[in-house]
Amino acid sequence: xxxxxxxxxxxxxxxxxxxxxxxxxxxxxxxxxxxxxxxxxxxxxxxxxxxxxxxxxxxxxxxxxxxxxxxxxxxxxxxxxxxxxxxxxxxxxxxxxxxxxxxxxxxxxxxxxxxxxxxxxxxxxxxxxxxxxxxxxxxxxxxxxxxxxxxxxxxxxxxxxxxxxxxxxxxxxxxxxxxxxxxxxxxxxxxxxxxxxxxxxxxxxxxxxxxxxxxxxxxxxxxxxxxxxxxxxxxxxxxxxxxxxxxxxxxxxxxxxxxx
Amino acid sequence: xxxxxxxxxxxxxxxxxxxxxxxxxxxxxxxxxxxxxxxxxxxxxxxxxxxxxxxxxxxxxxxxxxxxxxxxxxxxxxxxxxxxxxxxxxxxxxxxxxxxxxxxxxxxxxxxxxxxxxxxxxxxxxxxxxxxxxxxxxxxxxxxxxxxxxxxxxxxxxxxxxxxxxxxxxxxxxxxxxxxxxxxxxxxxxxxxxxxxxxxxxxxxxxxxxxxxxxxxxxxxxxxxxxxxxx
Numbered sequence: 001x002x003x004x005x006x007x008x009x010x011x012x013x014x015x016x017x018x019x020x021x022x023x024x025x026x027x028x029x030x031x032x033x034x035x036x037x038x039x040x041x042x043x044x045x046x047x048x049x050x051x052x053x054x055x056x057x058x059x060x061x062x063x064x065x066x067x068x069x070x071x072x073x074x075x076x077x078x079x080x081x082x083x084x085x086x087x088x089x090x091x092x093x094x095x096x097x098x099x100x101x102x103x104x105x106x107x108x109x110x111x112x113x114x115x116x117x118x119x120x121x122x123x124x125x126x127x128x129x130x131x132x133x134x135x136x137x138x139x140x141x142x143x144x145x146x147x148x149x150x151x152x153x154x155x156x157x158x159x160x161x162x163x164x165x166x167x168x169x170x171x172x173x174x175x176x177x178x179x180x181x182x183x184x185x186x187x188x189x190x191x192x193x194x195x196x197x198x199x200x201x202x203x204x205x206x207x208x209x210x211x212x213x214x215x216x217x218x219x220x221x222x223x224x225x226x227x228x229x230x231x232x233x234x235x236x237x238x239x240x241x242x243x244x245x246x247x248x249x250x251x252x253x254x255x256x257x258x259x260x
Numbered sequence: 261x262x263x264x265x266x267x268x269x270x271x272x273x274x275x276x277x278x279x280x281x282x283x284x285x286x287x288x289x290x291x292x293x294x295x296x297x298x299x300x301x302x303x304x305x306x307x308x309x310x311x312x313x314x315x316x317x318x319x320x321x322x323x324x325x326x327x328x329x330x331x332x333x334x335x336x337x338x339x340x341x342x343x344x345x346x347x348x349x350x351x352x353x354x355x356x357x358x359x360x361x362x363x364x365x366x367x368x369x370x371x372x373x374x375x376x377x378x379x380x381x382x383x384x385x386x387x388x389x390x391x392x393x394x395x396x397x398x399x400x401x402x403x404x405x406x407x408x409x410x411x412x413x414x415x416x417x418x419x420x421x422x423x424x425x426x427x428x429x430x431x432x433x434x435x436x437x438x439x440x441x442x443x444x445x446x447x448x449x450x451x452x453x454x455x456x457x458x459x460x461x462x463x464x465x466x467x468x469x470x471x472x473x474x475x476x477x478x479x480x481x482x483x484x485x486x487x488x489x490x491x
Contacts (some may be wrong), residue, residue: 210332243334245471255334257263 009201039212041223047231056092091200093164100157154185223240287358303362313355406465
């Protein structure tokens with residue numbers, strides 16, 4: 001029997017990210033498997049968020065930023081000349097550290113993005129489907145017209161996830177999605193991620209190593225080059241390998257809490 | 261940066277493993293000495309003291325669990341912690357072998373030894389020596405010793421073979437010696453198993469250092485099942 005070749009949702013080729021002359025991230029080659037959760041870990045300032053934001057061209061908003069190399073979605077370079085960054089952000093949704101719902105009703109938080117993305121179907125159905133997908137429906141179904149700000153932090157974060165999946169992206173990028181949440185809300189998000197990966201590929205940046213160990217299938221360990229202060233991926237492997245028998249001494253030091 | 265609290269706790273656990281190990285070593289040597297001298301009182305004490313070995317094992321197990329819960333060890337730390345659980349369980353079993361030898365002495369009652377003990381004390385000395393060095397290699401994470409030690413198990417196996425053959429000559433000469441031969445064979449068997457378990461400790465040391473599970477074949481594994489023999 002032939003071993004099944006993994007399907008990659010997204011790949012990077014010698015990806016470097018610059019802010020002006022400073023090379024913040026250098027030479028990253030990652031193959032992100034489809035339908036899996038990949039965690040990006042590493043000490044503060046090593047370029048994890050910069051790398052994550054490069055995937056849906058969020059760094060474009062920083063005027064001096066530019067990339068070298070390629071990010072391939074189905075073999076198409078997302079930084080190609082003909083590519084519309086808005087379309088990139090539709091296909092790669094992002095969830096941020098701090099829940100950031102719009103100052104609108106729960107219903108509108110989901111409907112608004114869908115509408116401006118040209119959604120023409122049954123909006124009520126989409127709202128319900130998205131809220132169910134984010135494991136929030138039962139808690140909010142009787143107060144859809146209320147302000148999203150009335151929800152708890154954990155509920156707001158799940159609303160942001162619902163808002164993201166309403167646009168039907170292929171990939172969900174999460175930047176420390178639970179770091180502002182209490183342990184129960186964190187657990188809910190983590191459980192939700194396991195549901196979401198049936199339909200989406202997830203990339204998550206987290207400082208919480210136990211969280212990376214709990215939720216992810218693959219882990220990319222990032223680190224700074226001493227001399228240039230550029231961040232890069234030093235080890236990329238199955239999560240259980242990274243946390244039980246990493247190859248790189250620096251990964252070992254980091255995951256055992258000995259990195260200074 | 262080092263994790264001082266965690267490092268201290270691990271060091272403490274390793275020290276305690278050596279203490280537990282020395283309890284087992286002493287029990288083994290004393291159990292064989294008591295059998296040799298037919299000293300029932302000492303054997304009874306060894307049987308009672310086995311509870312202290314079991315108790316210590318549970319105390320250490322509890323400390324390990326607290327350490328897992330509070331420190332969430334990863335990578336090499338995780339391997340050390342998991343291996344400590346394994347090693348203390350091996351030590352407890354070895355303690356049971358020592359107790360088993362003491363029980364044999366008590367069961368023998370007024371019966372005299374079938375023959376003076378020569379090879380059985382040798383087995384005990386060799387096994388205990390191997391155990392001591394295996395535990396030292398475990399706490400110092402000495403890969404070289406951990407890889408070399410299992411080979412020495414052959415010496416214990418050879419002594420066991422010798423004891424077995426010798427006892428069988430007694431049985432063949434006089435079938436009424438079966439029970440007395442059996443007692444001594446069981447004592448020797450316990451010591452042979454103790455040495456086998458030493459190789460498990462060595463395997464753990466290799467795992468801690470390299471992350472690899474590498475099994476050493478012991479004499480016990482050589483008793484193949486019929487299916488395995490056909491392969």
